[in-house]
Amino acid sequence: GENVEQHPSTLSVQEGDSAVIKCTYSDSASNYFPWYKQELGKRPQLIIDIRSNVGEKKDQRIAVTLNKTAKHFSLHITETQPEDSAVYFCAASRNDMRFGAGTRLTVKP
């Protein structure tokens, strides 16, 4: 089955800096790659996603890139703000969805 690895497990940045989280996947047939943000005790919320026929997608301060050949995808957050502090999960899906272990992002004011 699909195996998703996510790095780093924790990331601390200064407000205004950029943050990058990277994921790799094993199943070359996976075709959907979402990113979720989860605040403490709350539900995971979809923040951006990308499909395998697209290499990059941007939504305001958030962007995701996908390299199908290398089987990795990344989340980029620019101009980070304290409210970006949360746990971020990547996932890869063909039919069922498998999640990475998560990255705890802390943005220091």
Next chain:
Amino acid sequence: DSGVTQTPKHLITATGQRVTLRCSPRSGDLSVYWYQQSLDQGLQFLIQYYNGEERAKGNILERFSAQQFPDLHSELNLSSLELGDSALYFCASSVQGTNEQFFGPGTRLTVL
């Protein structure tokens, strides 16, 4: 609010007991997924149902079972509970033909 509802919000029970968690998907969504999230852990995929039929199975223990009813709500049954089953249990639903999943608020299960 994602439109996915889960009940109860919190559940406290003892080892060896059996509980049922309930999920109602967003209106029109045919797929329901169940996930387990232990403390400071990632989301472990348990099982997926599509329009009443089991579609995919993940790391679901034999003590756990699920079903999806004709009105599309789903129940996750956990039996012979152990301390290690304490976790947040999320369900998610998706629109037919897409993988995009929307999560419910979760049920926090505490096994004492």
